[in-house]
Amino acid sequence: MQGLKMVLNMIDLTTLEGKDTPGKVKQMCYKAQHLHDSYPGLPTVAAVCVYPSMVGVARKELRSNTVKIASVSTAFPSGQAPMSVKLEDTRFAVSEGADEIDMVISRGKFLAGEYNFVFDEIAAIKEACGKARLKVILETGELSTLDNVRRASDIAIHAGADFIKTSTGKIQPAATMQVTYTMLMAIRDHYDRTGIMIGMKPAGGISTSKLALHNLVMVKEVLGDQWLSNEWFRFGASSLANDVLMQIMKTETGVYQSPDYFSMD
Amino acid sequence: MAKKTTKKSNETGWDYAPSLESIGHIDLKESYDLFIDGKWVKPSSGKYFETINPANEKVLAKVAHANEEDVDRAVKAARKAYDTVWSKMPASERAKYIFRIARLMQERARELSVIETLDAGKSIRESRDIDVPLACNHFFYYAGWADKLEYAFPNRDFEPLGVAGQIIPWNFPLLMAAWKIAPALAAGNTVVLKPAETTPLTALKLAEIIELSGLPPGVVNIVTGFGDTGAAIVEHPEVNKVAFTGSTAVGKHIQRAVAGTDKKVTLELGGKSSNIIFEDAPIDQAVEGIINGIFFNQGHVCCAGSRLFVQESVAELVVRKLKQRMDSLYVGDPLDKNTDIGAINSKEQLEVINKYIKIGIEEGAEMYQPNCELPDKGYFCRPTLFSNVAQSNVIAQEEIFGPVLTIQTFRTVDEVIQKANNSPYGLAAGVWTDKGSRIFNLTSKLRAGVVWANTYNKFDPASPFGGYKESGFGREGGLHGLRAYVKLK
Amino acid sequence: MTRLQVLKTYKIFIGGQFPRTESGRYYSLKGKDGFDIANVCLSSRKDARNAVVAARKAFGSWSERSAFNRGQIVYRIAEMLEGRRSQFIEELQLMGLNAANAAKEVDATVDRIVFYAGWCDKYQQIVSSVNPVASSHFNFSVAEPTGVVGIVAPEESPLLGLVSLLIPAIAGGNTVVLLASEKYPLSAVTLAEVIHSSDVPGGVVNVLTGTAGELMPPLASHLDVNAMTSAGLSKDMASAMHVQAADNVKRVFNYPAMDWSKASSQGLSMIEDLQEIKTTWHPIENIGGATSSY
Structure with missing residues (x-):
């Protein structure tokens, strides 16, 4: 139960579709603050995650500050745009009120061995973020090997990432346990060397409570209890919340639940 | 049921509930x-x-x-x-x-x-x-x-x-x-x-x-x-x-x-199998392999990788990571699905293991055990590591048949082959390196019946198992x- | 009033589904007294094409499964077939066998599948080798499945014959398009149902009914089929098959007509014929003076 509530509180409730509208984002923002009102005492999610164009809408809807606003940027999801566009994209999202920026790395450059380019790009975006925290999406599904995942993690961490994140959610495979584990190891090694904590966000494919708990166990075993808060660990997910809610209600009532009883926004 | 999985006692935060396998479905006669x-x-x-x-x-x-x-x-x-x-x-x-x-x-x-x-x-x-x-x-x-x-x-x-x-x-x-x-x-x-x-x-x-x-x-x-x-x-x-x-x-x-x-x-x-870590090995994987090599089945494994050889350039790193990994091992009720290390098979065996741990300390080797609680009843032993060990130490020569690892360092390929072979036993060995050619160098020179490369304690019905020498x-x-x-x- | 029996529709088997032939055609199978037993799909070359696509799609994951897992699955086919023993006996009788022979045929079939189930994780140990080359290399040769195999079921032993060609192909990691015997299609289709319920992934085995004259050529000439096997084909058919197969250098095996109930009709060579041998050279680091002479 403690684990399940923790999961809820670590979710970045996400909508990243071409067909997103202010209406859709408004509904999601309401859900983010009212997960399941008929069961009191539940936490809110950690943040909502939207496109830059929707940050303004979300800012208006999320009056309290408990739910943060994360925005993807840098020509998400492909990252195939000139630097100027990526910087502008980032600055726009921040100026609209984003608390967190989820950027994508240039995978093509990375795979071509241009690691300095990748590093410099992350550093530049970090600067553009100002006070917003920077999550760096490695898109591990395109990196093909765990060695690459590790190398990309190290680059992102050294370039100034506050969080490293597995995937955009647009590419399969996304946040597999092996990938997350590899990234957690990079975070741990960095911490052991420098004492600096880096956050972790697996995203894509974690849609059940069970998978989410697997992830929490990994975090606990690899990094320790101090990472078990939404300051240092997030789930990027669109449908995880309701599954967790169903499990919480099942634990509470002893009866298996139906999705019919949980609002979909 | 009391809390079954034990961990570092000073830790707070999120604890796992015991997850005991049911014994209701088994049929045992008196x-x-x-x-x-x-x-x-x-x-x-x-x-x-x-x-x-x-x-x-x-x-x-x-x-x-x-x-x-x-x-x-x-x-x-x-x-x-x-x-x-x-x-x-x-x-x-x-x-x-x-x-x-x-x-x-x-x-x-x-x-x-x-x-x-x-x-x-x-x-x-x-x-x-x-x-x-x-x-x-x-x-x-x-x-x-x-x-x-x-x-x-x-x-x-x-x-x-x-x-x-x-x-x-x-x-x-x-x-x-x-x-x-x-x-x-x-x-x-x-x-x-x-x-x-x-x-x-x-x-x-x-x-x-x-x-x-x-x-x-x-x-x-x-x-x-x-x-x-x-x-x-x-x-x-x-x-x-x-x-x-x-x-x-x-x-x-x-x-x-x-x-x-x-x-x-x-x-x-029996055996006193060597597990050899070269500096170019995937270290995190190697650490898992070392853990699995020696703590699998409480170390009651004839081919346990009980003699660890680490190349000097990475020794410090490997030992630090090993200790960290040992801290996250759960010792406790074998029926609990969270448990990594169960009970020592018998009182007699626990005594044997403790005898060797004592010898190791007396020999001046440096011991490390995680600070985990052990259940009050039953025969349990903390995972144990001895560093600062030489070939001449008794704990590096004799089979302990328990969760006790000795760590020696080496500098060259030749040296480690000689040391690994320097034993009356010859059951198994592990080699960790990114270099395929080195793996085959070692597999051809190690006097052991099974050599695991970048893995350890793997078994399969199709794969022959057995030893050289004693x-x-x-x-x-x-x-x-x-x-x-x-x-x- | 007597109860009206519900009759079974015999369909073909492609990619784990049981469609009817895309051509919509049928032929009617006659019993020995001349009565219609069933309307059987008269598959077309397009069905053959679809079956090859399904077989190719299934090849990657089937060939990459562990040998042990393939063994478990093939053994499962034997278990499921044994469970349908009486149904097969009945069908064989419908197609003209007497009760005793039908029972013998089914029992021998189950035993044959068990025989090959055991081979799955063993043939590699017999046919592969470590080669003592003179240079400092570790050199080894292993067997790998050939790919998509077209099989023309023999006209004898309605069940045992086709099983004897089919099972060694899939045991070795190949995927198959099987042309059922025109005379004995029923047990081929029912075998497909057994395979369907035996954890064999869809597409590994595909079964077409119809005439070999129509269906063999598109398979034998298909550039994405890697091998053809058959037994006791007529000289003309066999030679046509060989000629068509040469377009993409298919491996072709037309075994002699044989008594499938004999132990001599099974063996390692049936698996080996549908394997390629791959040799790998790997360097052995050769530095320093340490030897194993300790």
């Missing part, structure tokens, strides 16, 4: 007789001994103690079954019996796992995911060989040996029974098997399965008992083959005992495992 000639018979001495759960010291069942007379009955039953049924049966029918046993075992896999964990103290995760599936798979694998022996020994005349007397250890009770029985039956032999006195239950459950399978009476006989029972099997004149897995000391004794007879012998004995002779598993059970002309 007392077990001997399985001879397809029937359950009382021991002629009338004597029974108790087998306990090493995790809580409670009695699980009473088990018959077979003496010479009982062994004689078992051997005679096996001989009769060999002469009248088993050697006459078409090989393809023999195969189908073994397949059937494999399937019945698979169907009862969870029950076997739970009983294995209760009787041996090993974690349920291990018995459920490793021991029992592998045991089933061994039967499945060897079943298929029964009618293909002419392919295994092409252009050779071969015949079964007859009655195989088999004595197995307590570290992998059911798996060792499978390693012994399956190839023996496939090659056309009949069997008298003695499980270890501290872990007889799964072999007896296997006897129940064999009974259920309709295997002709006498083809497999299971006699429980102690060393005297084993000696009676070894010394019985009508036993044609002795297969033994256990300590090197007993192995030597058996080799002497069969001197002057025609008995064929295979011995799978680790024994003969192979079990794979095509080569069949050779131990046929006479080639």
